[in-house]
Amino acid sequence: DAKTTQPPSMDCAEGRAANLPCNHSTISGNEYVYWYRQIHSQGPQYIIHGLKNNETNEMASLIITEDRKSSTLILPHATLRDTAVYYCIVRVPLTGTASKLTFGTGTRLQVTL
Amino acid sequence: NAGVTQTPKFQVLKTGQSMTLQCAQDMNHEYMSWYRQDPGMGLRLIHYSVGAGITDQGEVPNGYNVSRSTTEDFPLRLLSAAPSQTSVYFCASSYSQTLLDNYGYTFGSGTRLTVV
Numbered sequence: 001d002a003k004t005t006q007p008p009s010m011d012c013a014e015g016r017a018a019n020l021p022c023n024h025s026t027i028s029g030n031e032y033v034y035w036y037r038q039i040h041s042q043g044p045q046y047i048i049h050g051l052k053n054n055e056t057n058e059m060a061s062l063i064i065t066e067d068r069k070s071s072t073l074i075l076p077h078a079t080l081r082d083t084a085v086y087y088c089i090v091r092v093p094l095t096g097t098a099s100k101l102t103f104g105t106g107t108r109l110q111v112t113l
Numbered sequence: 114n115a116g117v118t119q120t121p122k123f124q125v126l127k128t129g130q131s132m133t134l135q136c137a138q139d140m141n142h143e144y145m146s147w148y149r150q151d152p153g154m155g156l157r158l159i160h161y162s163v164g165a166g167i168t169d170q171g172e173v174p175n176g177y178n179v180s181r182s183t184t185e186d187f188p189l190r191l192l193s194a195a196p197s198q199t200s201v202y203f204c205a206s207s208y209s210q211t212l213l214d215n216y217g218y219t220f221g222s223g224t225r226l227t228v229v
Contacts, residue, residue, distance in 0.1 A: 043221055044156070091210075094161070094171075098169070098210055100146070101217070101218060
């Protein structure tokens with residue numbers, strides 16, 4: 001029931017910007033887009049989320065297209081420690097008013113020297 | 114330290130044994146959930162809870178039981194372990210999880226379970 005599409009893998013040179021794309025063409029007008037990452041087999045780590053406007057925090061920037069059908073996570077200066085699987089997520093409804101964040105297979109980002 | 118605590122970190126079981134994976138959070142989060150992650154796959158939802166006394170099934174609930182007697186704790190019980198339950202298990206919590214919420218999850222560090 002994944003509602004997002006991401007490339008399976010990407011490479012990035014250390015120090016360069018890593019731009020990770022995500023398509024979410026079925027997103028509704030009020031649903032947020034979330035980005036998480038998972039390093040090795042650790043628990044997923046929250047990065048950023050957004051609704052309509054571009055967002056920036058200390059970890060990354062999130063660019064959402066005007067039609068909200070796609071977004072891009074930007075790591076401005078990738079380091080080797082950013083090597084991880086990155087998940088782009090929107091909510092999926094459960095029973096009643098509950099929902100869940102559905103983690104697909106994500107994009108495996110490899111940062112190289 | 115605030116967060117989600119999972120115990121044990123590693124466990125080996127024999128087929129047919131039962132055990133409980135513990136999950137505790139100290140952030141007063143209403144929503145808690147259990148995921149399993151298998152090699153090459155995303156996280157799959159096992160069970161979730163929207164508050165104390167309320168639990169429901171996720172995508173892959175067979176072979177697992179949960180209860181939520183307090184806001185803080187959400188244990189996952191394996192009734193009769195099978196090799197197919199060999200996996201990494203993650204517990205997650207959140208303030209709320211309605212469809213239009215903007216609350217993310219806080220994850221525990223995981224329990225690596227091997228059933229032989």
